[in-house]
Amino acid sequence: MIEFSHFSFTYRHGKRRALDDITLSIQDGEFVIVAGPSGCGKSTLCLSFNGIIPHMLHGSMEGEVRVNNRNTHNFEVRDLAGEVGIVFQNPDNQIFAMTVEEDVAFGPENIGMSREDMIPKVEDALSLAGLQSCRKRPVHRLSGGQKQRTAIAGIYALSPDILVFDEPTADLDPSGTQEVFDTIRYLHKKEGKTIILIEHKLKTVLPYADRLLFMNEGKITHDLVPDEFGQARSGVAYPSRKPKPGHSIINGSPKPAIILDDVHYHYPDGTPAVNGVSLEIITSEFVAITGENGSGKSTLGMLMKGMLKPDTGTVKIPVLQKDQVPGTSTKIGYLFQNPDDQIVMDRVDKEIACGLHQNTGNSRQVAEKVRRVMDMTGLPDFEDRDPNTLSRGERQRLAVASIIVTEPEILIFDEPTTGQDTENLARLMNCIVNINGQHTTMVMITHDLDLAHACADRIIVMKEGRIVG
Amino acid sequence: MRYFSTSDIIAISMFGALGVIVGFLGNILHGASSIVPFIGPAILHTVPQGIVLFACLSTIRKPGAATLQCFIASIVSMPLMGAPLFIISYLVQGIALDSAYVILGDRMWNRVAISINGAIFATIGVILLFYVVLPMQGLVMPFYVVLLSLPINIALGIVAALIGYRLGTRASSALIG
Amino acid sequence: MIFEYVGKESFVHRLDPRTKIIWLFVVTIFAIALRQPLLLVLLFVSSVIPFLFIKVPKKQVIALIFLYMLITAGAIISQALFYRPLTGLPEEYTWIIPPDFPVIGPFTGGILISMEGAIYGFIQAFRILAILNASAMMVMTTPLNRLIVGMRKMGIPSTLAFMLSTAVRFVPTLMDEYQTIFTAQNARGILNKWHPLQLIEYTFTPLVLNSVRRCNQLALAAESRGFDSGCIRTSYVSIAFSYRDVIAFIVMGAISTGLTVSLFHYWGLI
Numbered sequence: 001m002i003e004f005s006h007f008s009f010t011y012r013h014g015k016r017r018a019l020d021d022i023t024l025s026i027q028d029g030e031f032v033i034v035a036g037p038s039g040c041g042k043s044t045l046c047l048s049f050n051g052i053i054p055h056m057l058h059g060s061m062e063g064e065v066r067v068n069n070r071n072t073h074n075f076e077v078r079d080l081a082g083e084v085g086i087v088f089q090n091p092d093n094q095i096f097a098m099t100v101e102e103d104v105a106f107g108p109e110n111i112g113m114s115r116e117d118m119i120p121k122v123e124d125a126l127s128l129a130g131l132q133s134c135r136k137r138p139v140h141r142l143s144g145g146q147k148q149r150t151a152i153a154g155i156y157a158l159s160p161d162i163l164v165f166d167e168p169t170a171d172l173d174p175s176g177t178q179e180v181f182d183t184i185r186y187l188h189k190k191e192g193k194t195i196i197l198i199e200h201k202l203k204t205v206l207p208y209a210d211r212l213l214f215m216n217e218g219k220i221t222h223d224l225v226p227d228e229f230g231q232a233r234s235g236v237a238y239p240s241r242k243p244k245p246g247h248s249i250i251n252g253s254p255k256p257a258i259i260l261d262d263v264h265y266h267y268p269d270g271t272p273a274v275n276g277v278s279l280e281i282i283t284s285e286f287v288a289i290t291g292e293n294g295s296g297k298s299t300l301g302m303l304m305k306g307m308l309k310p311d312t313g314t315v316k317i318p319v320l321q322k323d324q325v326p327g328t329s330t331k332i333g334y335l336f337q338n339p340d341d342q343i344v345m346d347r348v349d350k351e352i353a354c355g356l357h358q359n360t361g362n363s364r365q366v367a368e369k370v371r372r373v374m375d376m377t378g379l380p381d382f383e384d385r386d387p388n389t390l391s392r393g394e395r396q397r398l399a400v401a402s403i404i405v406t407e408p409e410i411l412i413f414d415e416p417t418t419g420q421d422t423e424n425l426a427r428l429m430n431c432i433v434n435i436n437g438q439h440t441t442m443v444m445i446t447h448d449l450d451l452a453h454a455c456a457d458r459i460i461v462m463k464e465g466r467i468v469g
Numbered sequence: 470m471r472y473f474s475t476s477d478i479i480a481i482s483m484f485g486a487l488g489v490i491v492g493f494l495g496n497i498l499h500g501a502s503s504i505v506p507f508i509g510p511a512i513l514h515t516v517p518q519g520i521v522l523f524a525c526l527s528t529i530r531k532p533g534a535a536t537l538q539c540f541i542a543s544i545v546s547m548p549l550m551g552a553p554l555f556i557i558s559y560l561v562q563g564i565a566l567d568s569a570y571v572i573l574g575d576r577m578w579n580r581v582a583i584s585i586n587g588a589i590f591a592t593i594g595v596i597l598l599f600y601v602v603l604p605m606q607g608l609v610m611p612f613y614v615v616l617l618s619l620p621i622n623i624a625l626g627i628v629a630a631l632i633g634y635r636l637g638t639r640a641s642s643a644l645i646g
Numbered sequence: 647m648i649f650e651y652v653g654k655e656s657f658v659h660r661l662d663p664r665t666k667i668i669w670l671f672v673v674t675i676f677a678i679a680l681r682q683p684l685l686l687v688l689l690f691v692s693s694v695i696p697f698l699f700i701k702v703p704k705k706q707v708i709a710l711i712f713l714y715m716l717i718t719a720g721a722i723i724s725q726a727l728f729y730r731p732l733t734g735l736p737e738e739y740t741w742i743i744p745p746d747f748p749v750i751g752p753f754t755g756g757i758l759i760s761m762e763g764a765i766y767g768f769i770q771a772f773r774i775l776a777i778l779n780a781s782a783m784m785v786m787t788t789p790l791n792r793l794i795v796g797m798r799k800m801g802i803p804s805t806l807a808f809m810l811s812t813a814v815r816f817v818p819t820l821m822d823e824y825q826t827i828f829t830a831q832n833a834r835g836i837l838n839k840w841h842p843l844q845l846i847e848y849t850f851t852p853l854v855l856n857s858v859r860r861c862n863q864l865a866l867a868a869e870s871r872g873f874d875s876g877c878i879r880t881s882y883v884s885i886a887f888s889y890r891d892v893i894a895f896i897v898m899g900a901i902s903t904g905l906t907v908s909l910f911h912y913w914g915l916i
Contacts, residue, residue: 052866057645081872093863096808098791098815105882110872112880122882140818154871307833328835336830340859341823344831344851346639355834388643388855403834471876476865478809478875483857485813486820491850520846524854537806541813548649548785552777553674605678607770608721611728613754628843636851640858645865 002026002049002162002194006063008218009044009053018044020218021063028161031188031195031208036215038393038421042198045215046166049196050084051077067162081107085155089167089419091147100142100150101126101135107158121157128191129153129183143293145176152183162194163187169201171419173293173447181205200422256318257283257410257441258304263313265303273299274310275465283409284439288452291462297445300462301412304443305334319409330355330406337415339392339399348374348390348398349383355402369405377401377431393424397431404435411435412443417451429455476645477529481537484525488542491517514598515591515622518542518559519629520636522566522590523583527637528644530578532567539563554605558597565593583634584627591626595619650706652786656699657890659787663796665891666784669898673780676905677773685908686772692901693779700787710782717778718771725767726759736760790814795883804879820857827852 004024010017019041026032034042047053051072054061065072068083088094097103104125108118126132129149139147148168155163165184169177185208187193199205206212206229214222258281265274273296281287289297302308303315306329319331336342345351352370374380377397387395396416404411413432417425433455436442446452452459461469473481492514525538539559547553569586570577577583599615658666673693680686702710729736738761745756784793791811798807828849831837837845 047866050870052870056866056869077869078872078874081870084870086867086870088863088867090863092819093860094867096812096815096864096868098789098811102791102882107871109879109882110868110874110877112877114880115882115884118880118882138818139815140822151867158872305833307829328832328837330835334830334833336826336833338826338856340856341827341830341852342834343855344848354836388639406835473875474865475869475873475875476861478805479812479864479868480858480861482809482812483816483820483861485809486816487854487857489813489817490820490824516846520850528858537809540806541809544810545790545813545817547781548651548790552774552781553670554774554777606721606774608724608767609728609730610724611730611754614728632843632847632850636854639851640854643855643858643862645862 001028001068003066004048004063005066007048007065008062009048009059011044011057011059014059017218018059019048022218022220024213024220026194026196028194029188029192030210032197032211032213033202033205033209034196034198034213034215035200035202036221038391038423039217040215041218042215043166044218046086046164046196046198048072049162049164050080050086051075052086078110081111081160082158083160084162084164085158085160086164086166087148087151087155087168089170091144091151091171094151094154095139095147098138099136100131100139100146100153103139103150104131104153104157107154111158121159125153125157128156128186130179143176144172145179148172148176148180149183152180152187156187160193162196165195165197165199167198167200167421169199170421175292177201177204181208184208255283256280257285258443259314259316259318260300260304261314261316263300263303263310263315265299265308265310273465274303276313277462277465277467278313279460279467281441281443283441284436286433286436286442286444286455286457288444288446288456288459289462290446290449290452290459292447294464295462296465297462298414299465301334301414301443301445304410305332305412307334317410331409333403333406333408333411335399335403335411335413335416337418339395342399342402343387343395346386346388347383348379348385348387351387351398352402352405355405373401373405376404376434378427391424392419393421393427396420396424396428400428400431400435404440408440410441410443412445414445415447416444417446417448425451472533473529473531477531477534480529480644481525481534482541484521484528484538485541485545487524488518488521488538489545491521492542492546515594515626516629519587519590519626520633522563523587523630523633524637524640525633526566526570527578527634528640530641532570535566535570536560536563554602558594558602561597562590562593565589578634578638580631580634583630587627587630588623590630591622592619594626595622649782649785651789652700652702652706654701656701656787658696658699658783660888660890661787661894662885662887662891663784663788663792664800664885665887665894666788667793667796667800669894670777670780670784672898672902674777676902677776680773680905680909682908682912683769685905685912686769686776689905690772690776690779693776693783696783697779700783702786706786714775714778717774718768721771721774722764722767725770726761726764727757729760729763729766731762736762738762791883792885795881795885798881799885805875808879820853823856824849824853 002025004022007019007022008017009019022045034045036042044053047057048065049067053059054073055077061073067080070080072080095103096106101122104122105118108121126135129152131146131149131153134142134146139150142150169180172180181204184195184197188195188208197205210226212222212224212229213220258279260277260279263274263277266272277300289300291297299308303310306315317332320329343351345354349370352373353366356366356369374382377400379394379397379401382390387398390398416428420428429451432442444452444456459469460467521542522535522538526535539562540556543556543559546555566586569589573582577586595615595618599610599618603610673689676689680689739758740760741756741758743750743754743757745751794807794811798804831848836848839845
């Protein structure tokens, strides 16, 4: 049983209360979903259940949180590990050991459990998460869904009655997401655990829940029971496609931007990735490439950009001059999943200008370009901010900015939805649609079909290296 | 052991893993560096490991972090480089750096002090290589080889230390606890 | 990679990790201490014996031999140039740069090349090769997690063992991340091989910053799972001595005794 009594919390360097006078009571065995816009305090709420707030993340606190009648203020995080377990968003950053079964044993090892006691607990946890067949597999060879299930098993091994999940499927593809949701459902139905889940993929999980909490600006605004769930907005509101004014009628016939002719590619270790793809993408078209993990869509993107050379078949990009190497050319921009893999500088404007490296103009021109691009991506007045201080969504837009500053003709996005929440995704898509409106050809690789339908002119479905739809 | 917080401990392990990755190339070519005595050891050992080591200490800012990072990096590198001889060399470099930190305290964190430490780091590396590691293998190198190896090593050591320092300072504000 | 775990079963595989660590230790000490060429060769031979039991894949054997030849070549060439016996100059040599050559001569004392030095270098190579054999044997037959448990039982504090295994766990992940970063930055066109330091900065910076960000999340996860740096951790993986280790220790003991006796004899103590 969890009780919050007039609990408020402000982060050490925070300007306003992250949690504002929360009074809440959660009974054993309840399945609670917490939703709300980014910054509303739902993660902060999560971290208060097991004492991370206030013991590991410091700030000023009022009121109290009681878990099974223990005040979290008086107990260290590690002392509450047997009562409350937390699963975080990023699967990799919760796994410590080299193989699956050893990581599940991490918790019991920490509390000094003897080996005899540990073994049955690890067995139970592995079978709960359906991981017995990969128990000895090295963790870096697991899929996202498997890694996240390993994390859940690891928490389960300590037998807490309360399980908290902070956006556990944000980084996963659809099949991984379903695996996680099934496991959570099992934990609730068959084991009777108390579940608190933060999610924005509400459509799928709402049927499982007993209770839905909405939060905004640190307060709980709605506390709904299943009959009232209809009020809940489910799914992500993507901006609708604006009809493009005759883009294909410029200069008569439509000009192709990317031409692929019977392209085959397989990886150095032999796995076939692309099996005979022929495709033509017209200038200023917005194409979405979808498919399951392993269907070859990312590989296709890399072949288009020129980072990989096809084994047979050709990739033609008419816009490139003869001597330009497509792999490093700025005419084709390629945005990777994780913006943090690109950001180097300690100021936003320097980061954007960095992309202009090869095409140097004088400094006033550079500043002009930088400013224009910052407006386009919705980062006004951020010139001197350190990228480290920006939110994930803002860093994503910064990465986009540093690529479009070189005014590429073609832009390829690889899974832009990873790790994003609803509003930031909407902002990002607005920005992308804007760019497309300026006659840039867009290719978006995604497993989110809703997104594809909302934004793209054309959807290409891939399976096992071939186009099927 | 509560001297280091949980995030410190994990960060040191992470820097240890980084040390393994960057040292990867250098360690495999150690065999060849006997043929290229002047520049080989410098580029392959000093620069990559130097950057990671100084980044580690600049992020965690507690004496002892450097020694631990060196220990972890050298042991976990064993499957790559083969011989345990380098553990000693790395450890001495780590201890030297930690000792400098203990002596200097907060005066460590400016470019001059870091440059001096980078030079010391490189010098110790060269001396240990030629007077401890190689003699343990029975190989003798004349004094002038050591002397000629020093300038480029020291120069690169200073550069590596400064890069690591800058990285670590940015990273330390990101680390909690 | 050359020194990679070979997942087969053999006598050596089933030995306790502690036995293999001790063997490495023993070989290293002898490799440094022995003086006589014959003994060094014997040491090398005894370090090769365990390999007969391990079925190493062909590719790795070839890579290993190539590495050994590289090291031996390095030893031969460097000592051919630099070796000086205690008596001053080798018996037969040729000056490459005589001592009276302007500037370089007096500074270096002359650079010569001698057969004696080359032979000396060849013999000395056996030292490092013996150590590499013992080390390779250990690494190829023991998964790293068992090695760390072995070290733990030999006295390393449990928190340090945790740090070692965390580091090992992240090496492949960070390697992949470095690849991704390199590819992403290259695709932006900002990596220039003529500016190596800038290239290092553009690839290391995201790697280091991302890694530190990971540490925050990992710390939260660790403590949420009961981690306490002040407490002793138990271990899920277990290791135990068996009759094979007794055999191994007897053989090691015999070899060590033989070599020690020869060493004392050489020093004139016996």
